[in-house]
Amino acid sequence: MAFVEFRDVSKIYQMGEVQVAAVRDMSFDIEQGEFVVIVGPSGAGKTTLLNMLGGMDTATSGVIMLDGDTVSAYNKKQLTRYRRYDIGFVFQFYNLVQNLTACENVELASQICRDPLPADEVLVAVGLSERVRNFPGQLSGGEQQRVAIARALAKNPKLLLCDEPTGALDYETGKAILKLLQDTCRDTGRTVVVVTHNSAFTAIANRVIHVREGSVASVELNEAPLSAEVLEW
């Protein structure tokens, strides 16, 4: 059994009398420790997929499993626990709490989970040892995203989900962030899922899931992914 399993997952919105399927009968697997890139154009259902995988939304039908647990069967409370203990989330716009310092933003996450990694260590690991006591407003975009990654990692999650992590960043910084994510995957064996519209990123993934019009168009495994450092787009 795969680490993450999507089996015939559909998400259908009722818009008045019309049913709109954001995701239809989507199935794929992700193995533990993989660096996965989910790629597709805008409106292909990437975000819906991510929401369901991240426990932010429920599937209309189908089964989602993580590490043997059936996430799709969770109620609201269980979903909260799932997000709390199993998922680390990195947002496109970092979503740091402006009123907390870098360190405190990391603690924000670590203080609520069972087995957190020490905040300062994580910050050192993402290369922010100097900016620990700065507020987000005092950090550059890349630094903020590093804090966000640190925040996600500090929770020691089973799965790190990243939604367009470089979307708001310039090229170089984006690359550095990708590298950080790839290194995290490689060094800690944590499963990392990156959702992006940029198909260039597929080169650095172990597994690439192409999404189109709410369905999985193809899944390809990359035996020798490139290092993010050499990636160009």
Add this chain to the structure above:
Amino acid sequence: MKAFNKDIVRSIRHSLGRFVAIAAIVALGTGFYAGLRMTAPDMNLAADAYYDGTALMDIRVVSTLGLTDDDIAALHEVAGVAGVEGAYSADVLATLNDEQYVMRVHSLSPAASASTAQGEATVASDDPDYLNRLTLTEGRWPTEPSECVIFNDRVMSGPTALGDTITVDVSVGDVADTLARTEFTVVGFAHSPLYVSSTSMGTSTIGSGTVEQFMYVLPEDFNPDMPFVEAYVAVEGAADLPADSEAYDTRVAEVVDAIEAIAPEREQARVDGLKAEAQEELDESRAEYEAEEAKAQKELADARAKLAAAKEELDEGERQLKSAASTLEANEKKIRDGEKEYTQGTAKLDKQRNEAESQFKEAQETIEANEKNLSEAEANLPQMRDSLKQVEAALATPGLPDDQKASLKAQKTELEKSIGEIEQARKTLEESKKEVASERKKADAQIEAAQKKLDQAQVDIREGKKRLEEGKAAYKENEQKLADGKADYEQGKADYDKEAAKANEELDKAEQELADAQKEIDEIEPPEWLVMDRSKNFGVVSFENDAARIDAIASFFPFIFFLVAALVALTTMTRMVEEERMLIGTFKALGYSRARITSKYLIYAALAAGIGSVIGIAVLSQVLPWVIMEAYSIVYYVPRSAMPIDWPIALAAAGFGVGITLLATWAAAAATLRETPAALMQPPAPKAGKRILLERIGFLWRRLSFSWKVTFRNIFRYKKRLVMTVIGIAGCTALLLTGLGLQNSINDIIDVQYGELMDYNVVVTEKEDAESDGREAADGILTDAGRLPVAVRATEESIVAPDDAGAFQNLWHFRTREGHEAVSLSDNGAVITEKLAVKLGLAVGDAITFAEQDDLGNATAVTYAVPVTAIIENYIGDYAFMTPAVFERTFGEAPANLTVYARASDDAAERADLSEALRATGAVDTVAFNDEVIDSYKQMLKSVNMVVVVLVVAAAALAFIVLYNLTNINITERAREIATLKVLGFTPREVNAYIFREIVLLTILGALVGLGLGIVLEGFVVVTAEVDQVMFGRTIHWDSFVVAFVLTMVFTAIVMLVMRPKLAKIDMVESLKSNE
């Protein structure tokens, strides 16, 4: 519609919460301001409508000597006078259902029964001279003498029913001179515009000093000799002017001046009339006096003549007595002589009798001897006769010899001779016997006659003696009689002297009295006309003052609401502008001018504020005056009239409300609008996090969880919201505290005054002219240890000089309000009550000055000063306390002390017994238990309760608006943050805490500030709302603080409960969106 305008409309539709928040706070602010400001005009309007509707007099004319029909007619003639009603009135102490009241008895105009009530506030009558028209609430008008209508209100009425009897106490005041009847039957209940306030109906010189009830009776029930006591005057055109306007005052003042102008003439006329009348009476009296005097003099002369005659008689008696005495003496001598004679006579008679007796004895003895001899001779007689016979026979024998015959003849002659001799002897003896017997008889007769004479003399003497004794007794009697007569005469003379002196004295007195009366007449001062406008009517004035009090509070209270409204508008509009940053950029980029764009927000704010103002003013300008007047209706009878919107106030309120909102909006928009379109297209530089002071305290800060850290940093990050929330919540708490504190203050009047300061519960006033034994009896009852632990006499009124200062202080505890330090009376000066000290601006050590009052209650120039030794806590009434020594030193006379303060049982039946017993002594004027006073304050408390409700509602509204707004802004602004937290796996509880903790902290801060603000506000309201002679409590109880605080928290909790779903609704997907 232009696209731009459509945008405005849609903005409103999409942010209805925000729009409503602004509208609501502006509604609250403007509504409260307008409502409170309109209350006083509405109250005055209602009063004016009632006064006009019932033709309340504009002017009351009272003369010190009463008013005549001519006076009334003269008043009619005064220019500007529309109507005049002459009326009688008298203050009496009357009993109604076992309760004594000071009642003012008025004469009811005959026009009353023909009048028709049109609603509560209007009484129509054909008689323009029928003023102060009564509205009958129950029953009927009096038609017969001894029927009355009385006042029946919620405070006073008690269990009064139609048909109850009112009995006037004739011993109080001069009932006999004023009323023709003293028992009245209640046939109706009425309201009078003269008495709109049931708690201040006016002052009286009798009983407790305040009028407690009024009574209207037919004029016939007044003494027919009485002049009118007062005249009520209606001023032409005054009814068309608002009663509280200057125009009204001016109009009335004109007529007052006109009346005062005719006053001297009328006063002179009155005094002339009175003088003439009095002179006539006096002249009559003088004639009567003179007649009386003549009569008295004649009587005296008669008495004198009688005395002289008596004297004469006495002298005559004396003379007679004297002659009687000499007669008696002569008689006595005569008797003494008679007795002597009688004794001599008796002796002579005895001698005669003895002599006669011895003569008779001798004669008897001779006779007896002769008898014996004779008897012996006679014994031989028969023999001789026989011998004779023999001789004779022998002789007769023929032949006898002659010698024998001669011897026989000789023998016969012998014999015959002897016999003859014997017979002769017998004869002689018998003759001598006869002679002796006759001699004896003669002697006896003689003796007997003498004896008889003597006996007669003896009888005469005895009789003479008896007569003498009688004469003596009679003499003695006469002597006594004379002595008595003399004594009587002396007495009579003394009496006469006394009577004469008395009569003379009386006559002199009468003469003097007449002279005095003449002098009095000569000196009759012209009466003084007092021309008073409505400002002398207690009800009218206290209603007006209460309206003014509301106005004073109204000008202060809504300030909080306006301030909060400005802050709400500022924060809300700031947030709106921030939210629409990109839109503004777009508009700018599209070429809209800054003014045009700003206008969107100004229009938005103006619409919200405008709608809020309209709703707020429309609703609260009706509700607030209604509530406040309803509260006042507990003590005032002024029927509510229409409550029109006062446009100047409404426009001012709305203008102010809209104005500050616009100002705040402009301030919020200006900064943003200054930025370039390009910058506006960018998300705003997020407001950077900042370190706060608390972080310096490392050990504390490190212990805080991130959510506490965020909370603290947020609180200080958004200062506008901090200020808005703190002020809003502070306002809420302050309003609550004000309401509760006001309740405390009035409760304290009862609880502290009657629970802590005063231990007496009954005040007994004794009659000034009471009999001393009645007074002793009353004192006996009052000092009865079982019933009344302590009773102390003291002067009533404002100066209390207890006989026993120590005992008095057991009944009335003196202490300072702050610190509760005990204070005692000393001979150094007076102790005065706090409110009095404040009113007069006195401090310990200053001198308080008392002024003598004239008959009308005005201060005169005669004043007395005494140093103030202490100022004591007191809530009801103004008092100066002093020892009798100080009193005497100050006023030059000992205190009269007719009032007894005492502590009686709480049991109603025992109290009734006590009253009964005291009244039975006849020495007691009034027996007043504190309960009645307490009751009237409880009524006051009821009216305050309504105000408290208004304040609590306002406070709640304030809290809801502010907190809703704050929460709303916080939630929308932090939607991303909240979504992120949710994605991070925060439980709903943790998310709520994250947002609400901040609100709770701000609320606590605001509430604490509010408690402080509340103390100030409550202090202001209490001092402003205070009425004369009463000091409200000055302390807010700790539980009021707790309640105000807790209630604020409860409001907060409710807002949080309401807002929770909104928080829960925030979609996690928000977190994925870009900053707008």
